[in-house]
Amino acid sequence: MPMKVGNLPFFEGVDEAIHDSFMVNAVSSAQDGLRDRKISATVGDKALGDWEDWRSAGEEIRSHTLNNLDYYLKQLSDNFAARGGHVYFAETAEEARNYIKKVCKEKNAKHVVKAKSMVTEEISLNEALESEGCEVLETDLAEFILQVDHDQPSHIVVPSVHKNRQQIRDAFKKLGYEGSDDPKELAGFARKTLRKKFLEADVGITGCNFAIADSGSICLVTNEGNANMVTAFPETQITVMGMERIVPSWKEMDVVVSLLCRSSVGQKLTTYVTDITPEPDQKAVDSPKDYHLVIVDAGRSNALGTEFQPALHCIRCAACINVCPVYRHIGGHAYGSIYPGPIGAVLSPILGGYEQYGKLPYASSLCAACTEACPVKIPLHKLLIRHRQKYVEGGGHPPVMEKVAMKGFGIGASSPKLFKIGIKSAPIMLKPLVHHGSITKGPGPLKPWTHGRDLPAPSKENFRKWFKNHKHQETTAIQDKGTGESL
């Protein structure tokens, strides 16, 4: 699956999503649950001390690491290779796919098992391997459900949040499931189905929560145990990491893992925090004999050295998604990107460009709840505003009407005379659209606004005029009062 989700333009995707009442209810209830759990495990956990200090520590670590990224990637690759692992640096998604295809071909791999990984989704790895004749199986329960049902993720931590148990039961029927829609029974079926697949797989593929530069290690943070299966039994292991997912040493790993587990699912630690370092020479039978690390740029470097660099500090906890009022109403698919919510709206245009994702930064009320929730203090709402500015300035070829309107506004606002004329003429120009004091069906740029709510008709009395009159009345009143008092 590529980074792009669905084929609908953004606003059409939104229209479709807001009418899916099950999805909207499921998403809002998931948001509430995850947000409450996060609060208990962060600001609510008094034993931790000041949560703001933890956030500041996270920000400091991520900022230092990204500012010196070339050094830490060099150190990581040196140490990974010194332990017998193979490192491939991929500038593009295509390079990453081709390398992984080559490894699988050399191993004559037919069965590939995968643990949940956003970056492999981003580079369309499954399709690439399937085109080479490999069976590629997702083993995270949510990803397994989506794969069986040919569906797409709508959340980066709980990818199948939009599906209900009946839909999941029906999807599993395709695999011969005959049980009920009880989550325990459904999960039991996945356990049974996947257990033998883990043991017969030729290649195991995972993403990477954090790489540890000074020892050449990879850290995976999971709950289900599938990543441990994927990294134990196949002879060949491939880890695919976004190039920014790295920390200098184990000491920093401690901080970022704590931030991730507590902010994403409200756990002190997830069930499994597993750190793997290559050791192909050892005699273990439940350890890969051949270990590859693919470090992917795929557009990330577009942010380096720019105001958008902090977006690369993201540790993929989805805390911003879980507090976003827009995500709450439109869910994940409407964003049209595997990275939804506030971080998705910041990251997707960086990775995929304004042409494709330039509308996403508008999927925000700019309430800044995302910025406040972020455990590494990414100024998400400010980056959303900057994206909008760049988009309108021509970054993403915005619609001609919008460009003309913005240009016109620029000219009008730069001249006091023109501005006054504009203000005075607005009530007259818009009069044909006004019914009972408001505009219910606006044209052009007003359309998305009036689609959801009425726009009050422009008042004949503008603010300056109102202010002048108001002030005059107030002054007169004070004078009257003053006169009264002196008597």
Added chain:
Amino acid sequence: MKGTIENRDSFLEKIADKLKRTPGEAPEKPVWTYTPQNKVYQNYSEDQLLAMMKEACAPIHTKLFETNSEQLGVQLDQLIAEYGGGSIIATNDLRFHTFGLDEILKKNNVAVWDYKEGHKAIERATHANIGLSICDVMLAESATAGLFNDQDKARSVSLLPVTSIVIVPKSSIVPRMTQAMQRVEERVQKGETISSYINFISGPSNSADIEMKLVVGVHGPVKVAYLVVADR
């Protein structure tokens, strides 16, 4: 065997160029302004840590049992019976012998992991009802068993059987991940080889992927029990 690195130079040059840096040049060693992790649970006694660990067990669906080194064998025997006995596998860990558990393992027909058996060892673990491991470091804050796995102390033993029983020497309990990471980092700094699989496990595998309803026991063990032994 040394591995390979492909395509690195141009990749790092591009990054360094954007960051206005000389590619690969070491930065000044960071001195962090914020280190909240070093301030929590300071000066906790062993008993306070154990109390914290006990509290952390309930939310992760893990049962905790306590014993002393004299009673360890009897307690383990009872625990094995409580979890249904049957086919049992243990890691190949000298500490079972040090703790005087040879007799109990023999009595319960416990298979000891042997990498020389190859795939058969994995099959054995797959069909086992109980896996027995000994903890290397226990994180009290989250009741997390840290296992430094290798060819003998196999990862399969705590992963594949239905139940994972972990013996926790009381002396291995530390406040949180911070102390465990410091221990690993010290080895890295000294240039010592670290375990290829450092595994921190907090209870049985679980998932809330279906309607956010928690299901305990997904791909890994369905039940986890800790047997804490006062070892000094």
